[in-house]
Amino acid sequence: MMSDNGYYGQYGGSYIPEILYTSQQQVQQAFDEARNDPAFIQALEQQWQQYSGRPTPLTFCANLTEHFGGAQIYLKREDLNHSGAHKMNNVIGQGLLVKRMGKKRVIAETGAGQHGIATALVAARLGLECTIYMGAKDVARQYPNVFWMRQLGATVIPVTTGSQTLRDALDEALRDWSGSYADSHYLIGTSCGCAPFPEMVSFFQSVIGREVRQQSQAQFGALPDRLYACVGGGSNACGLFLPFMDEAQVEKVGVEAGGKGMALGEHSIRLSHDLGQPGIAQGFASIFLQDNQGQLQETHSIAAGLDYVGVSPIIAHLAEQGQLRMTYASDQDVVDACTLLLRKEGIIPALESSHALAAAFREAGTLSPQQRIVINLSGRGDKDIFNVARAVQDAEFPQFLRSYLREYPDNLQLASDAGQGRAV
Amino acid sequence: MPTLSEFIRARSQALQTSERLPLLAMTHVIYGYPTVEASLAWMRRLLEQGIELLEVQFPFSDPVADGPTIVAACHRAVENQPQMQLCLQQLGQLQRDFPQSRILLMGYLNPFYRYGLTRLVQDAAAQGIAGLIIPDLPMERAGQFRRDCTDHGVEPIWLVTPATPAERLASIARQATGMLYCVSRSGVTGQKDGAQQALADYLSTIRQHTDAPLAVGFGIRRRVQVEALVGQADIAIVGSALLEAYNAGGQEAGLALLASLGII
Numbered sequence: 001m002m003s004d005n006g007y008y009g010q011y012g013g014s015y016i017p018e019i020l021y022t023s024q025q026q027v028q029q030a031f032d033e034a035r036n037d038p039a040f041i042q043a044l045e046q047q048w049q050q051y052s053g054r055p056t057p058l059t060f061c062a063n064l065t066e067h068f069g070g071a072q073i074y075l076k077r078e079d080l081n082h083s084g085a086h087k088m089n090n091v092i093g094q095g096l097l098v099k100r101m102g103k104k105r106v107i108a109e110t111g112a113g114q115h116g117i118a119t120a121l122v123a124a125r126l127g128l129e130c131t132i133y134m135g136a137k138d139v140a141r142q143y144p145n146v147f148w149m150r151q152l153g154a155t156v157i158p159v160t161t162g163s164q165t166l167r168d169a170l171d172e173a174l175r176d177w178s179g180s181y182a183d184s185h186y187l188i189g190t191s192c193g194c195a196p197f198p199e200m201v202s203f204f205q206s207v208i209g210r211e212v213r214q215q216s217q218a219q220f221g222a223l224p225d226r227l228y229a230c231v232g233g234g235s236n237a238c239g240l241f242l243p244f245m246d247e248a249q250v251e252k253v254g255v256e257a258g259g260k261g262m263a264l265g266e267h268s269i270r271l272s273h274d275l276g277q278p279g280i281a282q283g284f285a286s287i288f289l290q291d292n293q294g295q296l297q298e299t300h301s302i303a304a305g306l307d308y309v310g311v312s313p314i315i316a317h318l319a320e321q322g323q324l325r326m327t328y329a330s331d332q333d334v335v336d337a338c339t340l341l342l343r344k345e346g347i348i349p350a351l352e353s354s355h356a357l358a359a360a361f362r363e364a365g366t367l368s369p370q371q372r373i374v375i376n377l378s379g380r381g382d383k384d385i386f387n388v389a390r391a392v393q394d395a396e397f398p399q400f401l402r403s404y405l406r407e408y409p410d411n412l413q414l415a416s417d418a419g420q421g422r423a424v
Numbered sequence: 425m426p427t428l429s430e431f432i433r434a435r436s437q438a439l440q441t442s443e444r445l446p447l448l449a450m451t452h453v454i455y456g457y458p459t460v461e462a463s464l465a466w467m468r469r470l471l472e473q474g475i476e477l478l479e480v481q482f483p484f485s486d487p488v489a490d491g492p493t494i495v496a497a498c499h500r501a502v503e504n505q506p507q508m509q510l511c512l513q514q515l516g517q518l519q520r521d522f523p524q525s526r527i528l529l530m531g532y533l534n535p536f537y538r539y540g541l542t543r544l545v546q547d548a549a550a551q552g553i554a555g556l557i558i559p560d561l562p563m564e565r566a567g568q569f570r571r572d573c574t575d576h577g578v579e580p581i582w583l584v585t586p587a588t589p590a591e592r593l594a595s596i597a598r599q600a601t602g603m604l605y606c607v608s609r610s611g612v613t614g615q616k617d618g619a620q621q622a623l624a625d626y627l628s629t630i631r632q633h634t635d636a637p638l639a640v641g642f643g644i645r646r647r648v649q650v651e652a653l654v655g656q657a658d659i660a661i662v663g664s665a666l667l668e669a670y671n672a673g674g675q676e677a678g679l680a681l682l683a684s685l686g687i688i
């Protein structure tokens with residue numbers, strides 16, 4: 001979707017410190033040129049295919065369809081991307097743009113670590129220096145991802161200020177960029193931030209929806225009736241929905257993180273139920289969870305990737321215009337949906353994506369068997385092993401961790417000399 | 425009442441014949457840090473010492489243009505749940521108590537936006553606040569804000585940086601009225617030293633485009649840095665270094681720093 005000079009209705013724009021003006025303009029110009037350059041698009045498609053395995057399949061779920069007895073259920077398999085999530089689509093695109101701009105280093109923020117890993121992978125492949133900012137709480141919660149980022153050669157900096165989560169990591173990445181713009185690119189992981197990031201990230205993610213269009217025509221000779229995507233920052237939702245904006249009859253449903261309750265701090269519901277308010281922060285105007293003094297608030301979700309205080313200006317605008325329907329799913333619904341997909345279809349979904357599943361499962365039975373729904377399975381769930389084990393109260397997991405720890409060399413110096421090989 | 429630039433010029437003039445370095449001091453204090461009361465007491469103390477310009481930062485949860493010291497203090501201040509309306513009233517009281525100084529309110533856009541930008545300008549004007557500094561409000565998005573400022577007699581204070589492209593710098597400088605906030609080096613607040621020659625060139629370029637008083641900030645912590653500004657700028661902004669001194673030794677350490685810089 002093209003912005004109106006960086007705006008989507010009243011949302012979007014570029015509200016950044018003056019120091020970043022030049023770099024912001026440079027990204028804007030580089031993107032405007034690249035998107036119209038057939039050689040760039042060709043390189044992009046080649047990397048998507050050869051490095052990430054695109055196109056990803058559209059998988060019909062016969063068992064689930066039968067289970068609910070309503071609409072035919074299809075999954076768009078973004079979990080089959082390299083790195084296990086749609087994040088790779090964007091990172092490949094921006095990585096190629098960094099090369100085009102001649103910059104040597106990338107900076108990124110990450111919440112769960114999915115975008116951090118995707119960035120570190122591409123940085124390794126393109127020979128770029130890579131610094132990842134991650135809230136200290138997220139570092140503690142998602143250490144396996146930190147481990148892989150560091151193994152890939154990235155520097156991971158735990159952010160100890162504020163709520164020590166994604167929002168603070170984003171602030172810190174912006175601060176880094178303020179001092180390093182000459183040789184560094186800020187590789188934002190979702191369709192948020194100052195212009196042109198929302199538009200650019202959506203542009204790279206729209207490959208999802210374009211493929212769904214083609215695959216729907218090829219597999220069932222029509223467009224889907226309804227699309228579901230989880231909404232954290234909004235990039236996988238933009239990617240699925242935007243190529244269908246001309247078809248109002250294709251209903252688009254965005255699913256936010258309902259967390260464990262409706263009180264401020266217990267969820268990340270910004271759009272459904274008007275829990276968020278218009279605001280301007282982190283470089284853009286959108287809807288943010290904030291108090292009456294305009295201070296941004298803490299959020300919660302069982303899925304770290306949906307635990308964000310703002311939302312894409314594109315999603316905020318489309319929701320306001322009634323072109324999207326926004327809903328939410330609670331932590332508990334999400335674990336149930338995840339479990340159901342495991343059992344019925346043999347697919348392990350990310351907890352983020354399980355939000356889209358949960359909302360679709362709620363509604364599938366109310367639709368007719370002639371209708372078809374496509375759920376964006378934005379990522380795979382291997383990364384969520386610790387959270388899911390705890391949520392389903394797996395009895396043997398603690399035992400496994402204890403015995404793992406018993407055998408782990410307690411002389412860490414020795415371990416890092418022998419196996420890790422890298423100082424961090 | 426004289427305008428902000430008239431006030432600054434008159435005070436600069438007076439300083440030429442004083443013992444002090446001929447630069448106005450602009451000291452930065454975060455409202456609500458470590459508590460609302462303590463921050464007001466610190467502001468009052470600075471004004472008693474004759475600080476000409478007091479820059480008060482209304483804290484925000486996500487201060488993206490600030491360095492670690494100010495970020496940490498902002499987060500602490502936010503926990504004290506600062507209220508914009510009360511802040512404006514309290515600053516108004518200080519302004520009335522210290523008519524020989526000027527108070528500028530600095531803050532990120534969102535808390536101001538929630539309060540209502542027009543309402544903010546009106547209320548700031550009513551309280552005698554001389555200027556508003558909003559680091560994440562770009563000039564090209566500030567049409568209504570600027571009209572409100574003109575209507576109510578509050579100065580919008582713009583920032584330029586060494587990274588600002590020449591044409592844009594010229595344009596911002598030409599539109600500056602009360603003062604122009606010149607960031608002295610790339611990056612966020614509070615970093616260590618930079619090259620003096622580059623600074624001199626930078627300030628003389630800015631000077632070509634404006635008669636407005638020039639305030640230089642971000643990173644001032646030693647007397648030589650202040651001395652280097654004499655003749656090139658009008659105002660030395662002391663932010664992070666003052667906060668660090670305050671954190672280390674309270675008001676006394678803060679005042680000792682300002683004395684060592686030669687600006688009180």
Ligand SMILES: Cc1ncc(COP(=O)(O)O)c(C=O)c1O
Nearest residue numbers: 232233234235236305352378379
């Ligand atoms: C698998 C997966 N899905 C969804 C998201 C949410 O991001 P977005 O809303 O930008 O798609 C994330 C973010 O980390 C993720 O890892």
